[in-house]
Amino acid sequence: MRFGVIGSGSWATALAKVLTDNKNTVNWWVRNEDVIRHIRARHHNPQYLPSVYFDTNLLALSDSVGEVVAASDCLVVAVPSAYTAATLETLDRKALEGQAGPVGHKRDTARAKPAAQRLSRPRICL
Incomplete structure (x- = not known):
């Protein structure tokens, strides 16, 4: 599974660390190019x-x-809730269409799809 972390604060940094320590590759959004270089x-x-x-x-x-x-x-x-909308507003609306919500949520299990379809767009993992 390819993980993406949106945010670069303490919570995002801790999650990225746990994921990489478990040998997962992490696609990590950091808003500041200087922080990326660092x-x-x-x-x-x-x-x-x-x-x-x-x-x-x-x-x-x-x-x-x-x-x-x-x-x-x-x-x-993993961005503060006050900034979530602003952070995600640049996305094409279809990028997350039908995918918002925690994995394992009853809505997710009610519409079981083949694995290829489930992973065609990213899931929001809460």
């Missing part, structure tokens, strides 16, 4: 959890939400 060069987020180091070979960092969504099967939205 993570690539020094292997840690300079602003949040700076003592946490990453295997950057497992990180695909981007400042484009659309790129992260397109490259991911499961999305973790």
